[in-house]
Amino acid sequence: MNAYSRSIILIPTINERENLKSLIPQIFNLMPEISVLVVDDNSGDGTADFVKNKMSDFKNLFILKRMDDFGYGRSSLAGFKWILERDYENVVTMDADFSHDFKEVPDLIEKLKDFGAVVGSRYVKGGGVKNWNFFRRILSRFANLYVKIILGFPVVDATSGFNSYRVDFLKKIDLNQISSNGYAFLVELKYKLFKSGCKFTEHPILFSERREGESKMSSKIIWESVKLPWKLRGLFS
Numbered sequence: 001m002n003a004y005s006r007s008i009i010l011i012p013t014i015n016e017r018e019n020l021k022s023l024i025p026q027i028f029n030l031m032p033e034i035s036v037l038v039v040d041d042n043s044g045d046g047t048a049d050f051v052k053n054k055m056s057d058f059k060n061l062f063i064l065k066r067m068d069d070f071g072y073g074r075s076s077l078a079g080f081k082w083i084l085e086r087d088y089e090n091v092v093t094m095d096a097d098f099s100h101d102f103k104e105v106p107d108l109i110e111k112l113k114d115f116g117a118v119v120g121s122r123y124v125k126g127g128g129v130k131n132w133n134f135f136r137r138i139l140s141r142f143a144n145l146y147v148k149i150i151l152g153f154p155v156v157d158a159t160s161g162f163n164s165y166r167v168d169f170l171k172k173i174d175l176n177q178i179s180s181n182g183y184a185f186l187v188e189l190k191y192k193l194f195k196s197g198c199k200f201t202e203h204p205i206l207f208s209e210r211r212e213g214e215s216k217m218s219s220k221i222i223w224e225s226v227k228l229p230w231k232l233r234g235l236f237s
Contacts, residue, residue, distance in 0.1 A: 007090040008035040012075035016096035017047045035060040039079040041070040073185030092164045100162040108164035116169040116198035120162030126204030158187050169198045
C-alpha cells in the first residue's frame with residue numbers, strides 16, 4: 001500500500017457542481033489510488049447528485065450530504081468524523097473552486113512523514129496569492145498576524161484551508177469541542193492540534209481566486225474570526 005491508498009481528500013461544498021465536473025477527474029488522473037470525500041451542504045445546483053453519479057466511475061469517491069446545521073466548520077467536522085470512522089492515515093482539506101491547486105496534494109501528503117500537520121501557506125517563501133486586490137491582501141495578512149500574536153501560534157498562514165493532517169493527531173483532540181462555524185474553524189482546529197503536541201510545517205502554495213460556485217464569506221464569519229483568538233485564550237465568552 002502506498003501513501004495515496006491511505007489518504008483521503010476532504011472537500012466541503014455549497015453549489016460546486018460545475019467545478020467538481022473538472023476537479024474530480026483531474027484528481028483521480030493524478031492520484032488514482034487516493035480517496036475523495038465531498039461533504040455537501042444541501043446544494044441547490046445538484047452537487048450531491050452529480051457526485052453520486054460519478055461514484056460509479058471512481059470507486060474511491062464518496063459523498064456525505066448534510067441537510068441542516070450548515071457552515072464551513074460544521075461541514076468540515078462532519079467530514080472528519082466520517083473519515084475517523086474508517087481506515088485512513090492522512091487527510092487533505094481543500095476547496096472545490098480551484099483556488100487550491102490539487103497538484104500540490106502529493107507534497108502535502110509527503111511532508112506528513114515528518115510532521116503531524118502541513119499548512120498550505122500563501123505567506124512563506126514560494127507562496128502567494130493571485131487575483132486579489134490590495135485591501136484583501138492586507139486584510140488576510142493582518143488576520144494571520146493577529147492570530148499569531150494573540151495565540152503565540154507558530155504558523156504564518158493559520159487561516160489557510162489547504163492543509164494536510166495525520167489522522168492519529170486528529171484523534172487526539174475532541175472534535176465535538178470545536179465550536180467555530182466559519183473560517184475561524186481553520187484557526188481553532190490548528191490551535192487545538194498545536195496544543196495537543198502536533199508538530200506543524202508550512203508548504204508554499206499559490207492561492208488563486210475562485211472560479212465558479214458560492215462564496216462562504218459573510219460579516220458573521222468575519223466577526224467570529226475576530227473573537228476566536230481571545231475566546232481560545234479564555235478572555236472572551
